[in-house]
Amino acid sequence: MSSAIPPATVADEPEELVRFRQQWLEEVRSKKKAPPSQAQDASPAAPVASSSAEDPEGLAHAHSPPVHHSTQRRPSHGAHTTAPTAKRPPATVAPAPIGPALQRAVEVYRKAVQHEQRGELDDALRLYRTAFRMDNNVDRAYHLMEEELHKKASSSAQPKVHHRKTSSASGVVDVLSQSVQSMDLTPGTVPVVRNRGEGFVTGLLANLISSWPANLSFEPENEKQGVPINLLPDELLMMILRLLNHTALERFARVNRKARVISLDASIWRPLVTRVLKPPQISTEEDFDALVLKYMTDYRRIYIEHPRVRYDGVYIAVCHYVRNGLGENAWVNYSHLITYYRYLRFLPDGQVLSLLANEEHKPQDVIPLLKPTLRMKGFFIGTWYLEGTEVHIEDLLDPGTSNTRYSFQMVLDLRSRPLGRWNRLDFREYNSVHLGSGEATPLALKNDRPFWFSKVRSYA
Numbered sequence: 126m127s128s129a130i131p132p133a134t135v136a137d138e139p140e141e142l143v144r145f146r147q148q149w150l151e152e153v154r155s156k157k158k159a160p161p162s163q164a165q166d167a168s169p170a171a172p173v174a175s176s177s178a179e180d181p182e183g184l185a186h187a188h189s190p191p192v193h194h195s196t197q198r199r200p201s202h203g204a205h206t207t208a209p210t211a212k213r214p215p216a217t218v219a220p221a222p223i224g225p226a227l228q229r230a231v232e233v234y235r236k237a238v239q240h241e242q243r244g245e246l247d248d249a250l251r252l253y254r255t256a257f258r259m260d261n262n263v264d265r266a267y268h269l270m271e272e273e274l275h276k277k278a279s280s281s282a283q284p285k286v287h288h289r290k291t292s293s294a295s296g297v298v299d300v301l302s303q304s305v306q307s308m309d310l311t312p313g314t315v316p317v318v319r320n321r322g323e324g325f326v327t328g329l330l331a332n333l334i335s336s337w338p339a340n341l342s343f344e345p346e347n348e349k350q351g352v353p354i355n356l357l358p359d360e361l362l363m364m365i366l367r368l369l370n371h372t373a374l375e376r377f378a379r380v381n382r383k384a385r386v387i388s389l390d391a392s393i394w395r396p397l398v399t400r401v402l403k404p405p406q407i408s409t410e411e412d413f414d415a416l417v418l419k420y421m422t423d424y425r426r427i428y429i430e431h432p433r434v435r436y437d438g439v440y441i442a443v444c445h446y447v448r449n450g451l452g453e454n455a456w457v458n459y460s461h462l463i464t465y466y467r468y469l470r471f472l473p474d475g476q477v478l479s480l481l482a483n484e485e486h487k488p489q490d491v492i493p494l495l496k497p498t499l500r501m502k503g504f505f506i507g508t509w510y511l512e513g514t515e516v517h518i519e520d521l522l523d524p525g526t527s528n529t530r531y532s533f534q535m536v537l538d539l540r541s542r543p544l545g546r547w548n549r550l551d552f553r554e555y556n557s558v559h560l561g562s563g564e565a566t567p568l569a570l571k572n573d574r575p576f577w578f579s580k581v582r583s584y585a
Contacts, residue, residue, distance in 0.1 A: 227266055230259035233418050234267045255418050326389055327423045334386065341383040359387060366393050370585065371428065394424035405475045405510035406433050432514045432539055433547055434471045437585040439492055440550050440576035442467040469518075469550065469576055470495050470584075477509040477518055479533075492581055500525045505533065514539045516550060532558045534565070537576070548578035 223231070237252030256263045326334055343352045354362070366374060366388060378388035399413075407413055420427045443466060450459035466488060468480040478495055481503035497506060507521035521533035536554040541547055552573055556565040 223266060223270070227260050227263070229419055229421070230256050230263040231267050231270060232421060233259065234263045238267075252418075255415065258415070259418075325421045325423050327421050327426060330389075334389075337382055337386070341381075341386060343381060343383050362387060363390055363393060366390075367396065371397060389425060391422060391424050394428055398424045398428050401433055401436070402427070402431070403473075405508075407511070429546060432511065434509070434511055434516060434539065435547055435578055436471060436473055438578050438580040439495060439584070440469040440471075440578050441488060442550075442574050442576045444572050444574050446572040466491070467573070467576065468492075468495060471509060472497075475508050475510070477507050477521075479505040479507065479518070479521055488579075492579075493583070497524075507533070511539070515553070530560055532560060533568075534558055545578060550576035 233252055234256040237249045237256060240246075240249035240252060260266070325331075343354050345352045366377065369377070374388055374393065378385045402413055402416070403410075407416070416427060416431065417424075420431075443464065445462060445464050448461045448463050450461045452459045464484040466480075466482050466484075466486070468478070468482070468488075468491065470478040472478070476497065478497065478499070480491065480495060480499075480501075482491055482501075504523065504525070505521040506524050507518050509516060509518045511517075516535075516537045516539055518535040518537070519532075521535075523529055534554075534556050535552070537550040538553055539547055540549040540551060542549050552570050552575070555568045555570055555573070557568055558565045
């Protein structure tokens, strides 16, 4: 459509329409003439807008705002200056988190450094070797952790400037991030100072004890009455505690803070650990030394947390199944609930006693007789060893017969349940092994149930 109008058409039209068309054309011509500053800053869509201004039909396109072109500007061909490019800050790579195994190796390495600084080179060399056996990169991790500690110490010495944020959510995030950064995430170890022993207290109990005062004593329930136990020196009290078992020891520790601190001495828990953690509970004595360093010589935690088969009782599985019966009345279905028991008693010398008995032999009658000298149907003697949390039982044979052709073997999972430690055994495998060929045949475990530990006072 051209902007020129034929004269005949103008003469025939009314004056108001002609005046309106002239004003409209003047507005279009004025919009064509843009100032120089706007022409330089115009986007690539500016030539399109000017060309469309000459054509009245393209005014709708000229007045539409160029939204997507406003953020990208290209320089003209005759320009000598280039648009400034935004510089991105270098990305900071956060250090990878250190795993618990590497943290334990670093603690052993730190202890070796302390021995070396005191001149105890033999102990330092032994600990250095242990640390590098635990992780080959323990020296690098140790230096990185030391640098981080120095940075934290220097940053904490500088005054912190808090800026007020307009958003309440961002302020909460800043407070949480500052509190997390101020937290000490390194494993806390608080040494228990005693006249004897070199044990440490680790974990949550260490943080609790570190907040207690140094001078503790037994306090009477009635202030008018004295406490005779305060007259005993700590050394004599620890000698008495060494005669107790772990149950009585923990009951004494619940009395007050002084009892808890005294009961944590390494000289009390070390005999309990060395009496239990030896083959077949562990492979070799070197594994025991590595285990002590893994728990930072916290013998109480070793005794409680490390997997072990218990000797002070018997593991019992109560199994049931339903058997169809016969009766005089053909219109009535008879079913019998059959109950039988499986017993496992582990001995420290590597022997295991297994007994399969029906409900005629009650546990209270069988447990006193469960010894290697027992001879009855369903009684077997074998060997066992512990590997992680798996209990392997092999060479289960009937000691009453010599012409046996088969032996039995089991693999069980050792677990802890809320009412005790390492008090459950779950069946994983149960095989029958031909002694001539060595072929193992899996046996069905349809009716078998897990073993639960029952403490026997006469076994302790």
